[in-house]
Amino acid sequence: MRGLQACDTQLRFRQADPPRLLELQIEPWGALHPDCIPVETPPPCQTCGRFGLSRPDAPILAAASLPRDVDLFRVGNFATMIIGTERLQDAVSRLSLDGITFAELPTR
Structure with missing residues (x-):
């Protein structure tokens, strides 16, 4: 996978030999297409760039x-949405990982 970064977690364990756990750092890239953002929506936050709106029913990527x-990223102006490429989908399928749902998104 391209662009994946694993970071050590900041967890503490009481046991003598704790497991080494990593979490993915998923960077913000890309953006929702302006057609997904209602006209009456206030401008994004000056600090984080996020809009105060819920996920569109039919998201379109710019x-x-x-x-x-990169094969996995968060949408820059809607950071709770995680996008994976077809390469990532193929890897998940090959490894028989479960609990992940994929849906193709249109772009404009």
């Missing part, structure tokens, strides 16, 4: 904003 060199 094609020009999408990264070409």
